[in-house]
Amino acid sequence: MSKTITLIMTGASGAQYGLRLLEQLLALQCKVYLLLSRPALLVINTETDYKVPARAAEIAAYFTHLYQASAGQLTVFEREQWMAPIASGSAVADATVVCPCTTATLSAIACGSSRNLIERAADVTLKERKKLILVVRETPFSEIHLENMLKLARMGAVIMPANPGFYFRPQSIDDLVDFMVARVLDHLDLKHQVQPRWGAPTQELADTFPANHLSGND
Template structure:
């Protein structure tokens, strides 16, 4: 299995970092693109450097449009953009493929693979909603970073794991990150 993870400059880098580590621990080949602001926000919010990320995945420059993941012939099982800024979401919704992240997302859509976009913005205005609708109509899954609370979280990592678990579920990847509703405790 091969998954692409995009990380933009929206707040919420912990979701992306946790997903990358989970994929690594599940033995899934992971390819990561960070926007310039995504890298800065990751460092600021998580104190995680590019060198640390290289331990878990193959990292690409967002300017490298010659990267293998920019081509439909490079088979992947899907892509997750987490967190997604509204700038990146809007670029993808409008077919702008001038960065590796937006190009890879466009390729995933055209190849009918899973594209999961996790916007981390509130509130949404009409343009945000229209762009999300456009992407949903094109086949993307829009999954706002809105963790549930029915599992009675006590610490932030439980909220983060909830969202990462939902992302893994959408990718049909088995995991044990959360207690499922109505199932006995693990």
């Protein structure tokens, strides 16, 4: 397996970002440690057609089957599972992504509260100088949110608000989701084919997107 990635999904709107990222990480043969907050489960079951179970083992089986992952590739931890490897710097993942990230989680990480495994995993990632990516999903941002993001950016975290671009002429919600997922994968240094690169040869763009994405004749 290429890398070990901790993926944390919290209760912000935008569950599609986290689910698509999970799918791609597994497809790219990463080992994934997954944590879902209770509000995240509610949001997934509200915003999508998925009906994700509540227990960690059942969640792992559900997504392993859904995304056709290899046996043992996906591990799901409970919020209070303090013996999980990601609770310690001696077994920290190569990178941690919080996607989507609530402003409450942003605040908890910024002040290092570590009250549960979600917060602890992010805290360990920072202290071990590993990559931490926060896909914050909120608008507008208050001064508190901006100060927390600035504080974490100065610590080395990558602040990546869920702001998809439109220059590639998206034709669906899936296109917008893929824009953000591609950017996260780029920052994880994972090679992917989710979207073409800016300035890519015309044929590469044509092979990826229908002609009406590029022609300007929509």
